[in-house]
Amino acid sequence: MASPAIDDYLKRIYQHTEWQTERITPSQLALELGLAPSSVTEMVQKLAAQGLVTHRPYGPVALSDAGAARAAAVIRRHRLIETWLVREFGYGWDEVHDEAEVLEHSISDRLLDGIDERLGHPPFDPHGDAIPDASGHVRREAFVLLAAAAPGHSGRVLRVSDRDPALLRALEDGGVRPGAELTVTDASAVAVDGAPFPLPAGAAAAVWLSA
Numbered sequence: 001m002a003s004p005a006i007d008d009y010l011k012r013i014y015q016h017t018e019w020q021t022e023r024i025t026p027s028q029l030a031l032e033l034g035l036a037p038s039s040v041t042e043m044v045q046k047l048a049a050q051g052l053v054t055h056r057p058y059g060p061v062a063l064s065d066a067g068a069a070r071a072a073a074v075i076r077r078h079r080l081i082e083t084w085l086v087r088e089f090g091y092g093w094d095e096v097h098d099e100a101e102v103l104e105h106s107i108s109d110r111l112l113d114g115i116d117e118r119l120g121h122p123p124f125d126p127h128g129d130a131i132p133d134a135s136g137h138v139r140r141e142a143f144v145l146l147a148a149a150a151p152g153h154s155g156r157v158l159r160v161s162d163r164d165p166a167l168l169r170a171l172e173d174g175g176v177r178p179g180a181e182l183t184v185t186d187a188s189a190v191a192v193d194g195a196p197f198p199l200p201a202g203a204a205a206a207v208w209l210s211a
Contacts, residue, residue, distance in 0.1 A: 004105045007074045008033065009043055010052060013063055014071035018129070019143065019159065019208055023060035072136035077104040077112055079125035084115045086126045093126040093172070094165035127168075128159030128178035128208070142211035146184070147204035154183040155209035163206070170200040171207070182209060 012032050016024040024032070030040040044061055047053040052067035063071055081100040085091040091099070107115075116122075116134075123139045125131055130138035143158050157180045160171055174197040176182065176190075183191040189198050 005043070006047065006052070007070070007105070009047060010063065010067055010071035011074050011078070013053065013061055014068065014075060019145070023062050025060050026055075029061065069136050072132040072138075074104060076132040076134075076136075077107070079129055079131040080112060080115050080119070080122075081107070082125045082127075083119055083122050083131070087119060092169075093162070093177075094168035096126065097162050097165075124178065126178075127162045128157065129162075143208045144211045145205070146182075146190075146199075146207040146209060149184045149209055151184050151186050153209065154181065155211065156180065157182055157207060158210055159208040161206040164202060167200060167202055167206060171203060174200075176203070176207060182207075184209075 009029070012029060013024055016022075016028070016032075026040050026044055027037055029044070030037040033040065044053060044055050047067065048055050051064055052070065053061050053063055055061045078100045081103050082093075082096040085096045085099055086093060113134075121133070122131055130140060132138050141158070144153070144155070149155075157176060157178050159178060160168065160176065162168065171177070175192040175195070176197065181193050185191060185196070187204065189196060191197065
């Protein structure tokens, strides 16, 4: 059954383990969604009853195969829409998340397939997050969070978190975008394509590099 609320839960659970391995707990899920823990616990129980997640009391939540497939489909919609808005309508990468949150629940499969075709079946969205294909498969490579990268580490920027639009704008001003070559100088600075760049607050926890 189509349900934006269920899709939002599944999407958050899916996203939590894309760039790290620890499964999400109900309390973390409540914080992510801005909901009361009791409401999240009730919904997790409903998702488990529908076979979309696995969960034991007080333990982490994981997607079942059915839940992962449904989450990937929603993620595909969201990220294709973000890419479409940037490429075709001139949106900034800091402006597309909220628009995609609305549109992902309303466009038809036919339109989504047309967007995918027009864009040339992109594997990644403007922030570097993988776009699942129609079968739910994604392309990934080994990565390291900037905060965990040792001084002297060099790699391509693979992904920049889209949670903070102001940080996205600051990083864009410094050339920190997916595909840029970055060398870690120390905990507070990097070199971007050879040019020094002092990291804005929060950047080290929002940028992932090739390992």
